[in-house]
Amino acid sequence: MALRTTGSVLMVFLWSVAVVLGQNGWSVTYTTQSICTLEGSTVELTCSYIYPRGTVTSTFWFTKMETGVEPEDLGQDPEYAGRLEYHGDKKNGHNLRITDLREKDSATYKFRFITDQTGGRYYGDPGVTLSVTALQVKVTPTRSATSKTLTCSTTCTLTGSPTYIWYKNGQSLYWPTSQQYTFWTSETESYSCAVKGHEDLHSPAVCVQGQSCYRVTYTKRRICVLKGSTVDISCTYLGYKSTTSTFWFRSVKSTPEGLTRDPGYAGRVKYTDKKTWRNEGSSILRITDLIEEDSAEYRFTFKTNNFEWGHSFPGTTLTVTGLQVKVTPAAEGQRTLTCSTTCTLTDNPNPTYIWYKNGQRLDEPTSQQHSSNMLVVWDSSVNIYSCAVEGQEGLHSPVVCFQVKVTPQQFSAYKTLTCSTTCTLTGNPTYIWYKNGQNVQDNSSPMYSISSEDADSYYCAVKGHEELRSPAVCEYSTIVPYSTQQVSCIQAKEKGLTLSIITEQKYIFLLIVNITSIKYLVFYIRWSKEHLSVSQSLW
Secondary structure: OEEOOOOOOOOOOOOOOEEEEOOOOOEEEEOOOEEEEEOOOOEEEEEEEEOOOOOEEEEEEEOOOOOOOOOOOHHHOHHHOOOEEEEEEOOOEEEEEEOOOOHHHOEEEEEEEEEOOOOOEEEEOOOEEEEEEOOEEEEEEOOOOOEEEEEEEOOOOOOOOOOEEEEEOOEEOOOOOOOEEEEEOOOOOEEEEEEOOEHHHOOOOEEOOOOOOOEEEEOOOEEEEEOOOOEEEEEEEEOOOOEEEEEEEEOOOOOOOOHHHOHHHOOOEEEEEEEEEOOEEEEEEEEOOOOHHHOEEEEEEEEEOOOEOOOOOOOEEEEEEOOEEEEEEOOOOEEEEEEEOOOOOOOOOOOOEEEEEOOEEOOOOOOOHHHOOEEEEEOOOOOEEEEEEOOEOOOOOOOEEOOEEEEEOOOOOEEEEEEEEOOOOOOOOOEEEEEOOEEEOOOOOOEEEEEOOOOOEEEEEEOOEHHHOOOOEEOOOEOOOOOOOOOEEEEEEEOOEEEEEEEOOOOEEEEEEEOOOOOEEEEEEEEOOOOEEEEEEEO
């Protein structure tokens, strides 16, 4: 069933609300019906919806629909691979975010939701019409032979009230800030325009008189690559007169300095310049052994005897990302490992992922899961996992140490709890301790001393990986004197409670688990290779 509007829609701006009313309590509300935005930018389409009964089982956005055919979820469309994200929940609303927009993304986007009721498949009309445009400078003659009018042109009217920025020979102008600009011409000058806040999405520089003028054209506006890899950033340039020098620099430098002189790039930077004519050429900046600190905007400049290309003209933005393994809960007793980057890899937007377990590659040709960016493992796993991208297998993610253990180190007036892992953590981890479920703010070290009379429960985690906390250890416990060796904690469940059981192969232990502030439940545990027996009494 299509849900159609019953009234006129008067507002088309991003903050307007277009309400689509359905029948019998079904409705979809789009935040706006029309958006015009720049190629290369990010857009978020939002909606909310209501339904009278049942449970929503699926939600998605689509652009194409044929009679009698279920629409295709954009999340499954390879054209949007690495650029599309869904946000929201199945009760309140749903947002669609598309990054790195392309002109072919222009379409009408509609939201669809499916419930568990018979016939419970609905979408909202009229949807959101998205128009994606690039900026172009158009030159118009005036009545004066020596002046021109420039227009920062788009194929649709940009949403909102944008402020424009103009560049002359690579240098930004303080004035004007409007879409049009009239000026006295010079045959050597080039102009480009941009929208404030999206300076990296500027128009190509154009000559306002003839085809020969000062200008620089970058091959790519944005590049995303893996940490440890090599990148080539390139441009072409045209000098009205013969060039005398060229160099690349980082935009954050107050005074432009060639990267070959920057000690942070020592031994990692190389320029390759090629001149096709005396005043025309191309340049390639190569950076090897990339680190995340190399993420920046890189600009090119050139000089002639009496000219230097402006330093404020936006160049190529480089983002260096490492692979990261994120851990989220899955089915009971399992967790999902997700291999991710902070940006979409420019030359490999839909990569094949490789998983490693204890340093060994997981290869199962009959299973797709080991080429996916997600891997499901058991909660009790004590293995070490990492991931890589096919073709760049040498650039592993940091390993995930999948189990954290708390170990009592000594038994006297005080006890020292040590937060330990099954592998060595990279970097300098900050530890977090929890007492009775509350964060202990004054301790970030891997060791924590407590009183032997303490009847509280403790567990630990590493900052940034709080979801990988250790099992809780319940103190105020007595160990049967058959063993004086150090012991480890494991988790068990009994009657819906999470219990910490202190074990050591053949020995008998007494563990007291705090149930309330008054009563304690005592478990007598005998563990052997054959079986685990538990008896209890109230103390």
